[in-house]
Amino acid sequence: MQTLLWIYTLLPLAGFLVLVLVGKRFPRGLAGFIGAGSVGASFLLALITGIWFVSAGAPEAGYTATLGQWVTAGALSVDFSLHLDALSVVMVTIITFVGFLIHYYSVDFMKGKGDYHLFFAYMNLFVFAMLTLVLADNFLLLFLGWEGVGLCSYLLIGFWYQEPANDTAARKAFIVTRIGDVSLLVGIFLLFVSTGTLNLAGISQGAATAWTPGGGLATAAALLILGGAVGKSAQLPLQVWLPDAMAGPTPVSALIHAATMVTAGVYLIARTHVIFALAPVAQLIVAIIGAATLLYGGLNALTQVDIKRVLAYSTISQIGYMFLGLGVGAWTGAMFHFATHAFFKALLFLGAGVLIHVLHEEHNIYRMGGMRKAQPLTFWTFVIGVSSLSGVPLVTSGFYSKEAILSGAWTFGQAGTLFWLAGAAGVLLTAMYSFRILFFAFTGDPAPGSAAEKQAKGSTGGATLRMQLPLAVLATFAVILGFLFMPGDLGGFRPFAHFLEPLFASVRNAPEPAAGTSFVLQLAVTAMVALGILFSYFWYRKERGKRKQHEDAQSYRGIRRFLLSGMGFDVLYRVLFTGSFNGVATLLQRDWISAFFDGVAWVNRFAYRVMTFFQTGLIRWYLMGIGVGIVVLFALVVFV
Amino acid sequence: MTVIPPYYGLILSGLLFVVGLLGLLIRRNIMFMLISVEVMLNASGLAFIAGGALWGSADGQSMFLFILALAATEVAIGLALILRLHKHRETLDSDRASELRG
Amino acid sequence: MLVIFFLAGALAIAATILAITRVNAVHALLYLIASLLALGVAFFTLGAPFAAVLEVVVYAGAIAVLLLFVVMMLNLGRESEQEERALLVPRLWSGPAILVLAISILLAYLYVAGPWAPAVQTAVRSGSAIISPKEVGKVVFSRYLLGVEAASFLLLAGAVGAFHVGRRSIERREPEVSAKEAS
Numbered sequence: 001m002q003t004l005l006w007i008y009t010l011l012p013l014a015g016f017l018v019l020v021l022v023g024k025r026f027p028r029g030l031a032g033f034i035g036a037g038s039v040g041a042s043f044l045l046a047l048i049t050g051i052w053f054v055s056a057g058a059p060e061a062g063y064t065a066t067l068g069q070w071v072t073a074g075a076l077s078v079d080f081s082l083h084l085d086a087l088s089v090v091m092v093t094i095i096t097f098v099g100f101l102i103h104y105y106s107v108d109f110m111k112g113k114g115d116y117h118l119f120f121a122y123m124n125l126f127v128f129a130m131l132t133l134v135l136a137d138n139f140l141l142l143f144l145g146w147e148g149v150g151l152c153s154y155l156l157i158g159f160w161y162q163e164p165a166n167d168t169a170a171r172k173a174f175i176v177t178r179i180g181d182v183s184l185l186v187g188i189f190l191l192f193v194s195t196g197t198l199n200l201a202g203i204s205q206g207a208a209t210a211w212t213p214g215g216g217l218a219t220a221a222a223l224l225i226l227g228g229a230v231g232k233s234a235q236l237p238l239q240v241w242l243p244d245a246m247a248g249p250t251p252v253s254a255l256i257h258a259a260t261m262v263t264a265g266v267y268l269i270a271r272t273h274v275i276f277a278l279a280p281v282a283q284l285i286v287a288i289i290g291a292a293t294l295l296y297g298g299l300n301a302l303t304q305v306d307i308k309r310v311l312a313y314s315t316i317s318q319i320g321y322m323f324l325g326l327g328v329g330a331w332t333g334a335m336f337h338f339a340t341h342a343f344f345k346a347l348l349f350l351g352a353g354v355l356i357h358v359l360h361e362e363h364n365i366y367r368m369g370g371m372r373k374a375q376p377l378t379f380w381t382f383v384i385g386v387s388s389l390s391g392v393p394l395v396t397s398g399f400y401s402k403e404a405i406l407s408g409a410w411t412f413g414q415a416g417t418l419f420w421l422a423g424a425a426g427v428l429l430t431a432m433y434s435f436r437i438l439f440f441a442f443t444g445d446p447a448p449g450s451a452a453e454k455q456a457k458g459s460t461g462g463a464t465l466r467m468q469l470p471l472a473v474l475a476t477f478a479v480i481l482g483f484l485f486m487p488g489d490l491g492g493f494r495p496f497a498h499f500l501e502p503l504f505a506s507v508r509n510a511p512e513p514a515a516g517t518s519f520v521l522q523l524a525v526t527a528m529v530a531l532g533i534l535f536s537y538f539w540y541r542k543e544r545g546k547r548k549q550h551e552d553a554q555s556y557r558g559i560r561r562f563l564l565s566g567m568g569f570d571v572l573y574r575v576l577f578t579g580s581f582n583g584v585a586t587l588l589q590r591d592w593i594s595a596f597f598d599g600v601a602w603v604n605r606f607a608y609r610v611m612t613f614f615q616t617g618l619i620r621w622y623l624m625g626i627g628v629g630i631v632v633l634f635a636l637v638v639f640v
Numbered sequence: 641m642t643v644i645p646p647y648y649g650l651i652l653s654g655l656l657f658v659v660g661l662l663g664l665l666i667r668r669n670i671m672f673m674l675i676s677v678e679v680m681l682n683a684s685g686l687a688f689i690a691g692g693a694l695w696g697s698a699d700g701q702s703m704f705l706f707i708l709a710l711a712a713t714e715v716a717i718g719l720a721l722i723l724r725l726h727k728h729r730e731t732l733d734s735d736r737a738s739e740l741r742g
Numbered sequence: 743m744l745v746i747f748f749l750a751g752a753l754a755i756a757a758t759i760l761a762i763t764r765v766n767a768v769h770a771l772l773y774l775i776a777s778l779l780a781l782g783v784a785f786f787t788l789g790a791p792f793a794a795v796l797e798v799v800v801y802a803g804a805i806a807v808l809l810l811f812v813v814m815m816l817n818l819g820r821e822s823e824q825e826e827r828a829l830l831v832p833r834l835w836s837g838p839a840i841l842v843l844a845i846s847i848l849l850a851y852l853y854v855a856g857p858w859a860p861a862v863q864t865a866v867r868s869g870s871a872i873i874s875p876k877e878v879g880k881v882v883f884s885r886y887l888l889g890v891e892a893a894s895f896l897l898l899a900g901a902v903g904a905f906h907v908g909r910r911s912i913e914r915r916e917p918e919v920s921a922k923e924a925s
Contacts, residue, residue, distance in 0.1 A: 617738030627841045634848045644747045652751045654849045663762030665838035693788045698881040701793045709893040713900030715805050719812045720908030
């Protein structure tokens with residue numbers, strides 16, 4: 001059974017190798033089959049492994065499958081080994097399932113949109129790297145996967161590399177996450193130096209026994225790991241790359257920048273929860289970052305014009321919720337939110353992709369409208385998606401996952417109420433911006449003169465079965481998944497939580513509030529959702545007639561412009577970092593070393609000028625020279 | 641016959657030499673430069689004569705003889721060169737005979 | 743005697759100055775000849791009759807005439823006169839004038855207050871005032887024989903060189919050569 005781990009991890013790698021080496025000559029159907037098929041096969045094997053794991057009683061220690069030795073150098077000994085436990089089962093199942101659905105969707109979506117075989121090659125490489133990341137037994141292999149997903153993100157964001165803006169976005173993503181990667185790397189060094197091993201389980205054990213709780217070592221290690229997580233998961237202050245990463249194809253945005261890669265940070269913190277529990281200050285910072293980011297993302301999403309950017313800021317916001325959950329100790333709740341978010345966010349991205357596809361690459365929501373009649377399936381799945389995202393009570397999984405986090409926040413302690421209020425405000429914002437897209441894109445009449453108008457009059461052409469089937473599947477899960485983690489006052493049926501709880505048993509887990517308090521809190525959140533939808537509707541009604549003037553994002557002023565630009569973070573970073581770097585580089589252009597070499601050239605030119613002054617070729621000039629020489633010699637002889 | 645002090649002869653020689661030098665430096669035409677050179681040679685010959693008169697020996701005049709031979713040769717070859725230049729460049733301007741650039 | 747010397751000297755200087763400031767080459771040469779003749783007189787007054795005759799016969803009579811021949815041959819014409827006039831502008835005089843002034847000052851210093859000035863001014867002579875050609879001949883053909891022979895070499899070289907360099911044209915020679923090779 002253990003070898004199955006390696007098989008389904010390496011299958012996408014095999015797919016990548018085949019596609020990148022010989023895929024160019026394949027017919028499109030074959031490339032798509034290999035691309036989606038490898039991930040599909042991976043999913044099946046992962047499912048089988050998962051079922052087997054559950055049936056074996058989900059042992060806390062998990063199973064390890066080693067392929068061989070990797071590095072042995074002095075005290076360091078690292079193997080290629082994968083470790084399966086409850087946390088990795090959850091991650092792997094979601095990654096392969098959602099991944100497969102997105103690959104299947106891309107088979108039709110990416111037709112005619114660039115190097116087909118390369119797309120699937122990169123996507124397969126990504127799935128391989130992500131699986132390596134979550135299944136890794138030790139930090140080195142985890143870091144390999146970490147870097148691998150970063151690379152694939154770069155490759156896929158810049159997939160349409162002919163457009164320079166896409167290259168810039170890809171570079172931005174890579175460089176910003178690099179900052180986080182460096183932090184993580186230093187953290188890994190620190191962990192190795194202080195515990196003597198890179199094995200994840202070994203580190204947790206070593207830290208738990210040897211480190212002083214709340215001490216400097218634990219806090220330093222936790223903060224460094226947090227740095228890496230913040231970079232990869234696009235939280236404040238390293239969130240600037242994610243909205244620009246929407247330059248990549250929509251399936252990329254769905255898979256990498258919604259469901260999986262950006263959640264790697266969440267996984268990392270969950271995996272090293274022992275260290276965070278040993279550093280309450282760091283854990284508090286995680287919660288603060290989460291709360292701040294979820295508000296930041298929600299506010300910025302309100303004014304975005306590009307449908308994918310709204311979803312990008314939404315992702316930033318929702319991962320903020322996950323960080324909040326991790327910070328307050330609602331470990332299982334945060335992981336549950338990861339699971340539900342993967343489904344409804346992928347659903348929303350894929351649905352947006354359908355719109356973009358049938359409207360011939362139109363991203364601007366102010367130029368859509370009335371798509372409800374033209375794309376009914378997309379519409380209803382989108383409704384389910386935004387409802388789940390907003391957390392419409394009882395029927396959506398989003399409600400339950402947010403409930404798990406918010407209830408954990410409420411019982412956190414002194415700051416708990418504040419965190420809960422932030423989360424509730426976030427719910428309001430989420431409902432507002434998500435229903436806004438729904439209204440503008442699907443309801444009412446199409447914007448005059450837009451592609452949507454033509455669409456509305458024409459047929460439902462454009463969205464094939466392969467694109468609509470994943471939408472339906474994802475929508476189904478966006479609803480039913482919620483019933484795996486019910487809050488206490490609604491029955492408490494929570495197999496998901498029970499599945500993961502043993503892993504986190506050694507640290508503080510956020511307790512659930514009393515049933516009565518729970519109910520009141522849930523009512524409050526419901527009120528927020530309702531208010532949000534209502535505000536959104538009235539705002540839509542107000543703006544509906546003025547779509548033309550809101551179309552051009554560059555014309556925004558004031559608060560609207562501020563929120564459109566992500567609260568000016570890009571400008572700030574450009575001035576602070578790029579500006580200072582360029583300034584120093586400009587200064588160094590004329591430093592003393594180049595002055596020396598310039599000086600050599602200058603001396604040469606000077607000597608040249610002096611010498612050519614005397615070489616005129618004119619006889620009289622030379623005679624004058626002789627005359628002067630005579631005078632000088634005379635004077636020398638006579639006077640000296 | 642009383643003899644004048646050779647000293648005056650030297651002064652005259654100096655004056656002539658200086659005048660010849662001035663002419664050499666000022667004129668662009670090679671012909672005139674050649675004439676000025678002759679003047680200068682002559683002036684130096686006068687200096688020798690004056691020197692011979694000063695010491696009462698025939699060395700001065702012998703030297704003058706040699707200078708004369710020299711001047712003759714130099715004029716002959718110089719004129720031949722001038723003829724060549726005139727044929728080649730259609731001008732006797734020494735500035736235009738320069739082929740240096742820059 | 744002194745008076746004649748001063749006259750001759752003044753004449754020589756005036757003629758020379760005129761010679762170098764003319765625009766017409768022939769005029770300049772004529773003034774040069776005048777200057778040379780005056781210098782011959784000066785030589786005579788200095789007690790060097792042989793040199794005086796040589797000056798007149800060789801210098802003025804051969805060299806200057808040779809110059810005259812070539813000037814005539816070049817046939818410069820009126821345009822060259824105008825060119826010369828244009829070229830002889832007062833602006834040109836400043837640099838050379840300064841240089842020449844410097845040299846004259848130095849020379850004057852040498853004559854008047856230099857290290858050899860006393861010797862020059864108060865030199866005592868012995869023997870007669872005039873050095874006859876007989877004495878010159880005696881010295882030239884005994885002590886300075888080598889110089890004479892060298893001078894004759896020089897003259898020969900000059901003659902050959904002038905002949906070769908000043909030849910009419912070289913192109914005409916080549917058909918001769920190829921004609922010879924053909925036959």
